[in-house]
Amino acid sequence: MKSNRQIEHFVAPFDETPLPATDTLKVEAAPLGLWVDAWHKLRRRLMFIISAAMILLIFAVALLPGLFTQAPPNANCLLANSEGLPTEGHPLGFTFQGCDVYSRIIHGTRASLSVGVLSVICVLIMGVTLGALAGYYGGWIGALLARLGDIFFALPVLLGALVITQLPFFRENKGVWTVVLLIAMLAWPQMARITRGAVIEVRNADFVTAARALGVSRFGALVRHVLPNAIAPVIVLATLDLGVFIVLEATLSFLGVGMPTSIMSWGNDISEAQQSIRTNTMILIYPAIALSVTVLSFIMLGDALRDVLDPKSRQR
Amino acid sequence: MTRYILRRLLQVIPVFFGTTLLVYYMVFALPGDPIAALFGDKQPKQSVIDALRAQYHLDEPFWVQYGLFLRDLITFDLGVDFTQQPIAATLGRIFPVTAMLAVEALIIEAVFGVAFGLFAGLRKGKLFDSTVLVMSLVVIAVPTFVLGFVLQVVIGVQLGWARPTVGANADWGTLILPAIVLGLGSFAYVLRLTRASVLENMNSDYVRTARAKGLSRQRVVMTHILRNSMIPVVTFLGADLGGLMGGAIVTEGIFNVPGVGNKLFQAVLRGEGPTVVVIVSVLVLVIVVANLMVDLLYAWLDPRIRYEK
Numbered sequence: 001m002k003s004n005r006q007i008e009h010f011v012a013p014f015d016e017t018p019l020p021a022t023d024t025l026k027v028e029a030a031p032l033g034l035w036v037d038a039w040h041k042l043r044r045r046l047m048f049i050i051s052a053a054m055i056l057l058i059f060a061v062a063l064l065p066g067l068f069t070q071a072p073p074n075a076n077c078l079l080a081n082s083e084g085l086p087t088e089g090h091p092l093g094f095t096f097q098g099c100d101v102y103s104r105i106i107h108g109t110r111a112s113l114s115v116g117v118l119s120v121i122c123v124l125i126m127g128v129t130l131g132a133l134a135g136y137y138g139g140w141i142g143a144l145l146a147r148l149g150d151i152f153f154a155l156p157v158l159l160g161a162l163v164i165t166q167l168p169f170f171r172e173n174k175g176v177w178t179v180v181l182l183i184a185m186l187a188w189p190q191m192a193r194i195t196r197g198a199v200i201e202v203r204n205a206d207f208v209t210a211a212r213a214l215g216v217s218r219f220g221a222l223v224r225h226v227l228p229n230a231i232a233p234v235i236v237l238a239t240l241d242l243g244v245f246i247v248l249e250a251t252l253s254f255l256g257v258g259m260p261t262s263i264m265s266w267g268n269d270i271s272e273a274q275q276s277i278r279t280n281t282m283i284l285i286y287p288a289i290a291l292s293v294t295v296l297s298f299i300m301l302g303d304a305l306r307d308v309l310d311p312k313s314r315q316r
Numbered sequence: 317m318t319r320y321i322l323r324r325l326l327q328v329i330p331v332f333f334g335t336t337l338l339v340y341y342m343v344f345a346l347p348g349d350p351i352a353a354l355f356g357d358k359q360p361k362q363s364v365i366d367a368l369r370a371q372y373h374l375d376e377p378f379w380v381q382y383g384l385f386l387r388d389l390i391t392f393d394l395g396v397d398f399t400q401q402p403i404a405a406t407l408g409r410i411f412p413v414t415a416m417l418a419v420e421a422l423i424i425e426a427v428f429g430v431a432f433g434l435f436a437g438l439r440k441g442k443l444f445d446s447t448v449l450v451m452s453l454v455v456i457a458v459p460t461f462v463l464g465f466v467l468q469v470v471i472g473v474q475l476g477w478a479r480p481t482v483g484a485n486a487d488w489g490t491l492i493l494p495a496i497v498l499g500l501g502s503f504a505y506v507l508r509l510t511r512a513s514v515l516e517n518m519n520s521d522y523v524r525t526a527r528a529k530g531l532s533r534q535r536v537v538m539t540h541i542l543r544n545s546m547i548p549v550v551t552f553l554g555a556d557l558g559g560l561m562g563g564a565i566v567t568e569g570i571f572n573v574p575g576v577g578n579k580l581f582q583a584v585l586r587g588e589g590p591t592v593v594v595i596v597s598v599l600v601l602v603i604v605v606a607n608l609m610v611d612l613l614y615a616w617l618d619p620r621i622r623y624e625k
Contacts, residue, residue, distance in 0.1 A: 147330060147331070147334065148334075150327070150330075150331045150334075151331055151334040151335050151338065153331075153607075154331050154332075154335045154600050154603050154604050154607070155335055155338070155339070155562075155596075155600060155603075156558075156559055156562035156563050156599070156603070157563075158562075158563055158565055158566070159562050159563075159565070159580070159596060159599065162565065162580070162581065162584050163339060163342050163343060163584060163592065163596065164342060166342075166343075166584055166585075166587065167342060243457065247457075247459045250459055250461075251459060251460070251461060251566060254461050254566070255565070255566070255569075255581070256585075257585075270461070270462065274465070277465055277469060278469075278473070281469055284462075284465060285466070288458075288459070288462040288465075288466075291459065291462070292454075292457045292458045292459070292462065293457075295456075295457040295458075295459075296453060296454060296457035299453050299456055299457055300453055303453065
């Protein structure tokens with residue numbers, strides 16, 4: 001469906017007529033909203049269709065792993081099969097412990113994906129709330145947030161994560177939630193910065209002034225008029241962050257400070273496969289492919305979203 | 317310009333103190349006795365414990381500890397780590413290695429990122445452009461440790477083109493493989509940044525003027541498009557130098573590079589507080605100074621900031 005505002009017509013080339021092209025918009029027709037417009041553009045993009053399909057599939061695997069594999073991931077592990085090549089019913093071979101690689105990847109999806117999704121939700125709650133308040137009201141919250149952002153900016157994420165994992169609380173309660181908490185602590189300032197910038201851009205727009213003049217309270221205007229119009233860059237960052245956080249979890253698990261080994265996750269699988277790298281490299285490669293494909297899907301989705309939501313890149 | 321530099325210099329101070337305070341607090345001031353951890357199951361004499369606590373200022377209140385730590389840091393009296401090795405000597409050994417690795421990675425990502433980005437931007441929408449764009453996403457999506465292992469096994473072991481591990485004597489040649497792994501992630505960003513910047517400049521008025529004057533394509537591309545597109549790229553590269561030095565933990569671990577990241581990781585796992593805080597503080601200082609240099613460079617490159625009164 002095309003926008004109602006576009007009228008099909010032909011404009012004569014400049015050198016044939018002295019008249020410049022006149023208005024090409026039917027101004028009285030209702031314009032399509034940002035989101036409808038974005039959806040129409042997205043639907044036509046191959047990258048969006050591929051990445052959205054992949055993400056749906058990954059979510060299905062995470063929710064219902066039993067549909068995709070019959071082999072139990074941890075039962076029937078025989079050391080005789082250690083680092084074994086693929087056989088009937090075990091398409092990707094066996095881990096060092098003699099467990100089915102394919103089944104472990106399928107069952108590990110849930111942990112990896114939940115860390116990503118939960119971290120993004122936490123980061124969104126913290127980052128958007130504080131960023132919006134700082135951008136809208138300014139004042140000391142804004143100043144504090146800017147300085148806090150500077151501090152976190154000077155600390156590489158992996159470095160910060162490594163130090164935090166050594167705190168007693170994190171060492172003693174290893175699990176999905178501690179990793180989520182850790183990632184959220186390190187990543188929210190960036191989200192807050194982006195939100196703050198977007199809110200500052202919108203807060204003085206005419207429609208906000210109009211809403212205030214019509215009697216909408218200051219906070220009401222923030223929630224109903226400013227935020228919905230400032231949310232586009234936040235959504236793009238959240239999508240990209242999802243991929244980044246899944247990699248971060250895998251990296252931490254790989255270093256041995258992330259998820260406990262009792263939880264099946266791709267990072268743990270890759271970490272364990274290190275010892276088999278010279279004998280059967282593929283044990284490491286398969287979970288790495290699962291991880292990379294998942295991250296790639298989210299990054300591609302984020303990229304496609306940015307193309308349609310960011311007016312600056314839209315002109316190109 | 318002078319006022320801008322002064323303002324930026326003043327902003328560095330709270331960032332440095334805030335970051336070191338945060339790290340110092342996390343490493344030292346929380347429950348759990350680092351001295352007790354040092355001895356494991358054995359119970360040392362109380363006099364030994366007291367001496368060690370005094371040596372690391374652990375018998376003082378937290379703020380005094382932090383102040384003394386800062387004094388030691390500024391006077392470059394870094395003390396000894398838990399194995400009684402002078403930390404300054406360790407730093408002198410490991411820092412050049414990581415600096416070399418980071419610079420090599422930076423050169424790789426700059427040369428290839430700018431070249432690919434420029435060609436992709438000039439041929440927007442063509443096959444080369446779309447291939448490079450998708451490939452850059454793939455490079456971003458593959459985690460460093462996976463890339464490290466794959467290149468180590470394929471290039472280092474199976475093909476034998478480069479040393480799979482670095483070991484004690486690191487130089488530019490042996491560091492090539494870890495440098496590629498370290499630089500690849502940022503390579504994708506440099507590429508996309510260059511491409512976007514080239515696209516923006518290609519439609520600018522001064523490029524149209526240059527074309528209209530009848531300048532050769534080569535001159536338009538090299539002088540008018542590329543040089544102006546370098547402003548955001550150079551600033552990214554500058555900021556990335558600090559990130560590369562602090563983010564080399566995984567790469568240095570895989571390739572056994574005797575650098576800062578490797579040492580830091582071991583120190584964190586062993587609970588060697590003094591080593592951790594010193595290394596992190598120095599890294600933060602490097603990053604803060606790198607960011608400051610980038611901002612100054614940006615001001616110098618962009619006349620709109622340069623002439624600000």
